[in-house]
Amino acid sequence: MKITAAVSRSNQDAPSLETLELEAPRPGEMLVRIVAVGICHTDLHEHPGRHAPHPIVLGHEGAGVVEALGEGVRGFAVGDHVVLSGSSCGACPSCIAGRPTYCDLAMPMSFGGKRLDGSVALSCGDEKIHSHFFGQSSFASHAIVPERTAVKVDKDIPLDKLAPLGCGVITGAGAIIEALKVRAGHTVAILGTGGVGLSAVMAAKLVGAKRIVAVDINRQRLELAKELGATDIIAADTDNVAQQIRDITGRGVDFSFNSTTVAAVHSIALDCLAMNGTAGFVSAPRGEWTPQMFAMLAGGKQLRGILGGDANPRTFLPMLIDYWRQGRFPFDRLIETYRFEDIGKAFHDCEAGTVIKPVLKLGETA
Numbered sequence: 487m488k489i490t491a492a493v494s495r496s497n498q499d500a501p502s503l504e505t506l507e508l509e510a511p512r513p514g515e516m517l518v519r520i521v522a523v524g525i526c527h528t529d530l531h532e533h534p535g536r537h538a539p540h541p542i543v544l545g546h547e548g549a550g551v552v553e554a555l556g557e558g559v560r561g562f563a564v565g566d567h568v569v570l571s572g573s574s575c576g577a578c579p580s581c582i583a584g585r586p587t588y589c590d591l592a593m594p595m596s597f598g599g600k601r602l603d604g605s606v607a608l609s610c611g612d613e614k615i616h617s618h619f620f621g622q623s624s625f626a627s628h629a630i631v632p633e634r635t636a637v638k639v640d641k642d643i644p645l646d647k648l649a650p651l652g653c654g655v656i657t658g659a660g661a662i663i664e665a666l667k668v669r670a671g672h673t674v675a676i677l678g679t680g681g682v683g684l685s686a687v688m689a690a691k692l693v694g695a696k697r698i699v700a701v702d703i704n705r706q707r708l709e710l711a712k713e714l715g716a717t718d719i720i721a722a723d724t725d726n727v728a729q730q731i732r733d734i735t736g737r738g739v740d741f742s743f744n745s746t747t748v749a750a751v752h753s754i755a756l757d758c759l760a761m762n763g764t765a766g767f768v769s770a771p772r773g774e775w776t777p778q779m780f781a782m783l784a785g786g787k788q789l790r791g792i793l794g795g796d797a798n799p800r801t802f803l804p805m806l807i808d809y810w811r812q813g814r815f816p817f818d819r820l821i822e823t824y825r826f827e828d829i830g831k832a833f834h835d836c837e838a839g840t841v842i843k844p845v846l847k848l849g850e851t852a
């Protein structure tokens with residue numbers, strides 16, 4: 487079928503809309519009409535072609551409606567509303583243990599730009615266009631999606647609200663609840679208050695953390711962090727941020743959560759910890775960075791990489807939606823919507839930091 491998709495090609499500063507051919511779903515796959523799709527920093531990083539091959543259709547926070555089922559799909563019906571999350575094989579030890587973000591095949595399935603057999607779902611005349619980015623390539627009117635990538639959601643919630651759940655929100659909230667296991671009485675510092683960091687702030691409030699210290703250079707976002715649950719805010723461009731965090735609790739925090747790529751912030755994330763604390767991170771520092779190993783040893787500190795919030799989308803996303811219904815997890819406050827044809831502006835605003843979570847709307851939201 488003919489579809490409209492935003493294609494990333496070399497030498498273009500943002501994806502641009504093209505008419506492509508999308509093949510029918512193969513066994514185990516579904517055709518999903520995309521209704522809304524969030525933009526995440528991974529899309530910005532991959533647009534120039536960092537890990538994923540070109541030309542490609544990016545997009546990995548899709549939400550839409552199932553339009554057709556490939557052979558063997560059991561858990562879905564045509565008309566179901568779905569949120570799309572990561573892709574995983576379903577057969578490796580991590581998948582069997584219910585930890586699909588650590589699937590043995592996570593990298594080729596997320597960034598390979600094709601199915602594991604090497605085929606792609608998209609073409610433009612004779613030219614192959616890479617697909618299956620995070621199992622979805624959802625900057626498009628329609629996507630071919632492996633069954634395991636989709637999570638069924640209730641039909642009464644507009645899909646443009648739900649789109650960011652699949653990556654940005656699950657990454658921040660899962661890191662706090664599933665990976666670090668922050669609980670009532672714990673103290674936590676959230677370094678970076680974009681969509682991921684603010685999702686972490688809301689999750690830390692949800693679980694009853696005693697102190698939630700938010701750190702960023704953007705004052706507006708710090709104010710929003712306070713509204714969403716931060717007990718303390720610190721401007722990142724002030725002196726000795728780690729000591730300021732330590733002073734709030736008198737001994738440092740039990741956990742830090744860092745969603746930035748700034749090397750100096752990775753140092754703060756370790757320096758602000760109390761004895762036996764854990765520093766969780768979701769992006770690698772830009773450039774060279776060496777942790778202070780002796781301080782880690784002497785403090786019994788851990789440095790912990792976290793992918794997709796450690797969370798299983800099939801169980802974790804319905805839980806977050808339920809908390810949202812109760813008014814206890816207002817993640818939709820992070821969203822600003824754009825028309826699909828304005829994807830270039832949305833990319834630019836995301837990069838410039840003038841919007842927290844841009845969501846592209848492609849059609850009727852219900």
Ligand SMILES: [Zn+2]
Nearest residue numbers: 526528653654
């Ligand atoms: Zn993402």
Ligand SMILES: [Zn+2]
Nearest residue numbers: 575578581589
């Ligand atoms: Zn697997």
